[in-house]
Amino acid sequence: MNEPLYTSTNPTLRERLRGFVNSFGLPRLIIAAFLLMLYIAAPFVGAGFWMQISNTINRFSWNAIMVLAMVPMIHSGCGLNFGLPLGIISGLLGATLSIEFGFTGGMSFLMAILIATPIAIVLGAGYGWLLNKIKGGEMMIATYVGFSSVSFMCMLWLLLPYHSPTMVWGFAGKGLRTTISLEGFYDKVLANFLQINIGSLSIPTGTLLFFALLAFAMWAFLHTKTGTAMTAVGSNPTFARAAGVNVDKMRLLSVVISTWLAAIGILVYEQGFGFIQLYMAPFYMALPAVSAILIGGASVNKASIANVIIGTFLFQGIVTMTPTVMNNMIHMDMSEVIRVVASQGMILYALTRKTEASK
Amino acid sequence: MKNKSFGTKLLTFVRDNTVPIMFVLICVFCIPLSGFSFSYLLNEIITRMGRNIFLILALLIPIMSGMGLNFGMTLGAMAGEIALIFVSDWQIWGIPGVILAMILSIPISVLLGAFCGKILNMAKGREMITSYIISFFMNGIYQLIVLYMMGSIIPIKHFSVKLPRGYGIRNTVSLLNMRQCLDNLLAVRVGGVKIPVLTFLIIGVLCLFIVWFRKTKLGQDMRAVGQDMNVARDAGINVERTRIISIIISTVLAGFGMVIYLQNMGNIATYSSHSQIGMFCIAALLVGGASVDKASIGNVFLGVILFHTMFIVAPKAGAQITGDSMIGEYFRVFVSYGVITLSLIMYETKKRRQKSQMGLQLQQEQMEEAAK
Numbered sequence: 001m002n003e004p005l006y007t008s009t010n011p012t013l014r015e016r017l018r019g020f021v022n023s024f025g026l027p028r029l030i031i032a033a034f035l036l037m038l039y040i041a042a043p044f045v046g047a048g049f050w051m052q053i054s055n056t057i058n059r060f061s062w063n064a065i066m067v068l069a070m071v072p073m074i075h076s077g078c079g080l081n082f083g084l085p086l087g088i089i090s091g092l093l094g095a096t097l098s099i100e101f102g103f104t105g106g107m108s109f110l111m112a113i114l115i116a117t118p119i120a121i122v123l124g125a126g127y128g129w130l131l132n133k134i135k136g137g138e139m140m141i142a143t144y145v146g147f148s149s150v151s152f153m154c155m156l157w158l159l160l161p162y163h164s165p166t167m168v169w170g171f172a173g174k175g176l177r178t179t180i181s182l183e184g185f186y187d188k189v190l191a192n193f194l195q196i197n198i199g200s201l202s203i204p205t206g207t208l209l210f211f212a213l214l215a216f217a218m219w220a221f222l223h224t225k226t227g228t229a230m231t232a233v234g235s236n237p238t239f240a241r242a243a244g245v246n247v248d249k250m251r252l253l254s255v256v257i258s259t260w261l262a263a264i265g266i267l268v269y270e271q272g273f274g275f276i277q278l279y280m281a282p283f284y285m286a287l288p289a290v291s292a293i294l295i296g297g298a299s300v301n302k303a304s305i306a307n308v309i310i311g312t313f314l315f316q317g318i319v320t321m322t323p324t325v326m327n328n329m330i331h332m333d334m335s336e337v338i339r340v341v342a343s344q345g346m347i348l349y350a351l352t353r354k355t356e357a358s359k
Numbered sequence: 360m361k362n363k364s365f366g367t368k369l370l371t372f373v374r375d376n377t378v379p380i381m382f383v384l385i386c387v388f389c390i391p392l393s394g395f396s397f398s399y400l401l402n403e404i405i406t407r408m409g410r411n412i413f414l415i416l417a418l419l420i421p422i423m424s425g426m427g428l429n430f431g432m433t434l435g436a437m438a439g440e441i442a443l444i445f446v447s448d449w450q451i452w453g454i455p456g457v458i459l460a461m462i463l464s465i466p467i468s469v470l471l472g473a474f475c476g477k478i479l480n481m482a483k484g485r486e487m488i489t490s491y492i493i494s495f496f497m498n499g500i501y502q503l504i505v506l507y508m509m510g511s512i513i514p515i516k517h518f519s520v521k522l523p524r525g526y527g528i529r530n531t532v533s534l535l536n537m538r539q540c541l542d543n544l545l546a547v548r549v550g551g552v553k554i555p556v557l558t559f560l561i562i563g564v565l566c567l568f569i570v571w572f573r574k575t576k577l578g579q580d581m582r583a584v585g586q587d588m589n590v591a592r593d594a595g596i597n598v599e600r601t602r603i604i605s606i607i608i609s610t611v612l613a614g615f616g617m618v619i620y621l622q623n624m625g626n627i628a629t630y631s632s633h634s635q636i637g638m639f640c641i642a643a644l645l646v647g648g649a650s651v652d653k654a655s656i657g658n659v660f661l662g663v664i665l666f667h668t669m670f671i672v673a674p675k676a677g678a679q680i681t682g683d684s685m686i687g688e689y690f691r692v693f694v695s696y697g698v699i700t701l702s703l704i705m706y707e708t709k710k711r712r713q714k715s716q717m718g719l720q721l722q723q724e725q726m727e728e729a730a731k
Contacts, residue, residue: 082488134707139488141707144700151693155686175683238726287495334507340499348496351489352481 027349031295031342035314038321045328050201052321059316061191061207062272063292066265066285067312068215069258070293074303075222076254077234078131080294080347083142084286085150086127087262090120092153095267095276096176099185100164109186109271116263123149124259128252143286150283157278180276186267187274207272214261215305221257230254234301291315291343294350318342377705378698379648382665385694386672393675400671402552407667408660409542409558410623414616415640415659416565417609422654423573424605425585428641431475431490431606435613436633437501438467442614443621444505444528444629448520452536454544457622464614471497472610476603483588487651494637505629528629538625558619565612566656581605585652642666642695651706669694 043049066084073081094116103111127145131138158175162168167180181187193206221227232240233250241247266285270276293303296311322335373380390400414432421429442463446456475493482489509515510526520532542555572578580601583591592598617636621627644654646669647662670691677687 130704133711134704135711136484137703137707137710139485140491141700141703143488143491144696144703148693148696148700151689151696154689155693158683158686158689159681334503337499337503337507340502341496344492344496344499347492348478348489351485351492352478 025297025349027346028295028297031314031318031346034342035317035321038317038325041329042321042325045325048200050199052324054201054203055320056313056317057203057208058191058272059320060312061204061211062269063265063288063316064211064308064312065214065268066262066289067292067296067308068211068218068305069261069265070289070298071218071222071303071305071308072230072254072257072261074293074298074301075227075234076230076251077237077301078251078254079139079142079300080290080350081142081255081258081262082139082286082290083127083146083149084258084262084289085146085282086123087120087259088266088282088285089149089153090123090259091116091263091266091270092276092278092282093119094263095270096162096167096180096278099167099180100162102164104185106186106189109189109267112186112267113264116267117260120260120263121256124256125252127259128255131255132248132251146286147283150280154279176278178277178279178281180278182270182274182276186271189271190268191272204272207268210268214264215308218261219305226250226253287347288315288319288343291346294346295343298350299353300350315343376648378646378702379661379665382646382669382698386665386668389669389672389676392679393672394679395672395675398551400668403671404664404667405552405554406542406623407670408663409555409562410620411616411640411643411663411667412562412659413565413619414613414636415644415663416562416569416656417612417616418640418644419569419654419656419659420572420581420605420612421609422649422652423578423585424581424602425588425652426479426602426605427487427490427651428644429490429606429609430487430637430641431472431479431493431497432609432613432640433494433633433637434471434475434497435464435468435610436617436636437497438464438471438610439614439617439621440627440629440633441467441501441505443534443618443627444509444515444520444532447532447534447537448515448517450517453540456537457541457618460618461615464618465611468611468614469607472607473603475610476606479606480599480602498634501633502630530629532627532629534621534625534627537622539623541619541622558623561619569656577601577604638695638699639666642698645698645702650702650709666695 039049039052042052066088069084069087070081073079091112094112094114097115098108098112101111130145131142134141160176162174162176166184167176169175169177188204190206190210191204194209196203196205222231229240229245230250230253232243233245233247237247240250266282292311292315293307294311295314296307296309298304298307298311319335319339322338323333326335326338327333414436417432417435418429421427439460442460445463446460451459475490478493479486479489504513506527508526509528510521515521515526515528520528522529539555541561542553542558545556545560547554547556573582580591580596581604583594583596584598584601588598591601617633620636621632624632643662643666644658645662646666647658647660649655649658649662673691673694674684674687677690678684680686
């Protein structure tokens with residue numbers, strides 16, 4: 001009796017394992033295992049475990065919203081938003097204008113969001129309109145829209161009439177600096193809210209709550225009528241059109257939301273980091289966000305909030321852990337190489353999936 | 360009547376050549392502002408033509424086989440750099456060094472090209488973004504090899520190449536003993552303008568090769584694949600293999616191009632020389648009036664001249680207008696990216712327009728294909 005049972009369960013177990021690997025994706029598994037190994041190795045090589053954990057959580061809180069910005073466009077079938085820098089620019093405009101108008105402290109953060117919002121909506125609408133014109137080639141054009149807008153803004157940062165002495169070059173009296181300190185403005189304004197400190201572990205509760213709020217709002221939105229229609233557009237545009245959904249309008253809406261979230265995302269990033277980075281800094285910011293959500297289990301046309309959370313945690317874990325742990329382990333700073341290979345490899349993997357590339 | 364037809368003709372001409380016309384206007388506007396002398400400009404442009412044309416020509420073959428702009432040409436550039444690092448470690452200089460570097464780059468390029476082609480075959484329809492990400496991915500691997508494995512696993516001896524810590528390659532590798540050896544051999548001076556005849560001869564040979572290649576069986580196959588993959592497959596062409604070969608050829612040519620480029624520059628910025636190459640070459644090609652699915656040798660030459668004229672005069676002209684030299688620097692970066700964006704948009708809209716014009720039958724076919 002036992003024998004046939006054994007032989008019949010054995011293949012199913014193996015199949016189940018293979019099915020799990022297939023559905024989860026081999027690269028994801030490798031990355032997760034690698035991170036686990038880093039955490040296990042951390043105490044042995046003298047890198048404080050709790051310190052590493054709080055670093056990871058901190059970086060998670062800075063970056064999560066920019067990863068969340070990927071979700072709406074993936075849902076509406078616009079693919080991965082390589083044009084994230086456009087939203088980042090709206091955020092940067094909000095930040096610099098808020099400081100220029102003389103707001104300080106927590107108020108400057110609020111005003112930065114308020115100023116960035118209309119800019120993000122206008123830019124996002126234009127960007128969405130463009131992406132509707134070029135359905136099928138979104139990702140490549142998105143990349144270059146991001147690049148051209150960043151390089152265009154490089155000129156504007158120099159030319160716009162900013163005067164606040166905290167932001168412009170001291171000797172010239174005009175043109176914004178490449179990095180602007182946020183001390184006295186909204187440096188750590190969210191992170192310090194209800195911050196928890198236990199020994200060397202510190203948790204930026206405020207930032208996490210802010211992310212949770214936005215993530216919940218996104219989740220709720222995706223379950224409204226409009227949100228469901230958006231998902232329908234992404235999974236089957238022909239069917240959606242037949243069901244009376246305005247495909248172009250849904251795509252436009254998703255792009256606007258994504259751009260706005262990117263703007264908020266960069267502001268949250270700045271409050272954690274403590275500096276505004278201008279000029280070429282936003283140039284490659286889309287790639288970490290893209291690879292984070294893919295590592296979290298999303299594909300080119302499917303993403304959930306869980307993907308965002310898992311992905312950001314894994315990605316930022318690798319970013320924070322590799323320099324310290326690898327350095328202590330083999331006395332070589334290979335973190336840059338590992339990060340590039342892991343993140344770009346993940347994007348490549350997602351782009352080459354046949355099942356995911358059926359659109 | 361005749362006038363009107365001329366008008367419409369002019370309109371179509373302008374519409375088909377928006378980007379080159381725009382660039383001619385920019386150049387005409389900026390040249391007098393920059394205040395450069397004519398002979399200086401001519402000299403610079405001829406130098407840059409010799410430096411860049413070979414690299415840009417490497418882009419033509421993947422366009423022919425319908426794979427779009429090959430952002431993966433960076434891979435070839437990396438192969439060329441690795442070859443040059445070896446050659447300068449062995450201290451082989453001058454023309455023999457250049458030739459040896461080219462020969463050495465071939466196996467590396469073929470390997471990388473085959474890898475790139477395989478992956479692009481798995482991502483049909485999104486080749487450009489995939490090749491773009493491949494270039495980033497390979498940059499990571501390149502760093503791993505050059506920064507950590509060279510000197511520790513791969514034997515590198517010479518102190519001028521190796522980092523003092525014992526492994527890894529220095530940030531810049533000097534090619535002083537090789538500098539412009541190709542350009543100076545047989546160089547002709549005409550009224551203060553140096554013409555690197557040998558480099559142009561090599562470029563001429565490559566142009567002839569491309570013209571000849573288009574007429575061969577393989578070249579015809581590539582064009583067929585570029586037109587329609589399914590039809591080509593029905594006609595008995597091995598589509599996957601043809602596409603891989605086209606990428607391999609492009610990568611090998613890019614490797615040669617990089618060797619020519621670097622012997623002209625006189626040093627290798629080990630970790631950054633290749634990173635911008637793809638972008639500038641593609642921008643130059645598009646400025647010459649090429650598009651994602653159509654490019655000719657003429658586009659390459661016109662593109663190099665227009666793009667690099669803009670590149671030389673923009674910083675000076677920008678400084679004249681705004682009083683800040685950085686504006687011009689940013690302006691030329693913006694224009695490079697803007698041109699690529701604009702060309703991609705024009706290509707996609709054109710493709711969509713054609714698609715909608717092709718009528719119901721094709722739509723049905725496409726729906727069937729999508730259902731698959």
